[in-house]
Amino acid sequence: MIQAPxxxxxSIKAKIDEFNSLKAEEKTxxxxxxxxxxxLSDVKKHIKDYYIDVQDHVCPYYRQQIVVDHNGAWDAEHIIPKDVRPDFMFEPENLCVSCKDCNGEKSNKNVLKNPGxxxxxxxxxxxxxxxxxxxFDAYEEEIKVVNNPLFFIPKSDKGRKTIEICGLLRFMYKVSAYGDVxxxxxxxxxxxxxxxxxxxGAGEQALILTxxxxxxxxxxxxxxxxxxANRIKQQNAQAA
Ligand SMILES: [Zn+2]
Incomplete structure (x- = not known):
């Protein structure tokens, strides 16, 4: 859970005030x-740098630390998508950073119980x-993260939905698609x-994980x- 928004x-606040004072139809x-x-670039940098720091370089959806210095590994993430609610674009509690893959998977998908x-x-x-x-949620209560291979076990409906919406099964698929599996x-x-x-139960989960x-x-x-085998075949072909 992010400690402080x-x-x-x-000048950052002034730019955001300027956006917030736009007419509804001008906000997209x-x-x-x-x-x-x-x-605007300054505002975006401020938001990204802040959340990268306060989140300790951890993506809030797949819960792994991304150990890179430049902030290009991260996307500013609008939890309620900015295309759905552009008026929430700079609301601190609608913002965080996520890895580019989770952000791409999540995209404009609905995250609200009552989207209407x-x-x-x-x-x-x-x-x-x-x-x-x-x-607002404690991740550990919704999802259990298992390593080697990286795997996500839902503990609740929310956990299940997060795994689905953020495409967290991609890690399993990457492992299973590795090379010529x-x-x-x-x-x-x-x-x-x-x-x-x-x-x-935990017993069944442990068994299946094994x-x-x-x-x-x-x-x-x-x-x-x-x-x-392929490489040897190629070498033999070249030698011949
Ligand atoms: Zn992520």
Missing amino acids: VQYKG GAYWDKTNDAA YEYKKVPRSPDAYIICHPH PVDIADEIGELQSALADAP VIRDKCDEGIRIAQRARV
Whole structure:
């Protein structure tokens, strides 16, 4: 959970006040991506630098630390998408940073329980959201993160929705698609992952995870053998 939302003052605040005073029809998500607006660039940099620091370089959706110095690895993330509610564009509690992959997956997908409801302000109740909110929800209560392979086990409906909306299964697919992992093994891993999400207890989860790890190892071993065999074949072809 992010400890404190970003604050604005001086020229940063002035630029945001200018945006907030626009007529409703002039506020669009595209405003954020305007180029050649130095004051806007300053605001965006302020927001990104602040959240990268306060989040300790951790993506709020897949919970991994990204250890890079430049802030280009990060996207400023509008939790309620800026195209859906451009008037919330600079609301501190609607902002954070996320990795580019989660941001891309999440895109303009709905995150609200009542998407049709015309909220006057950013809703502050976690119950208003169907995903694990970076500011208002405790991630550990919604999702368990398992490493090697990186894997996400939902603990609640919110957890399940977050995994779906932010595309967190991509890590499993990357492992299973690594090199030339046979399709049948990749498929089996996919099925095991569904079973894991539905497993009723910790015992079942641990068992399924063990099988997933074994399957991943098996797939990667086969892929590596295939790659070495290919390389030898190429060398022989060149020598001939
Ligand atoms: Zn992420």
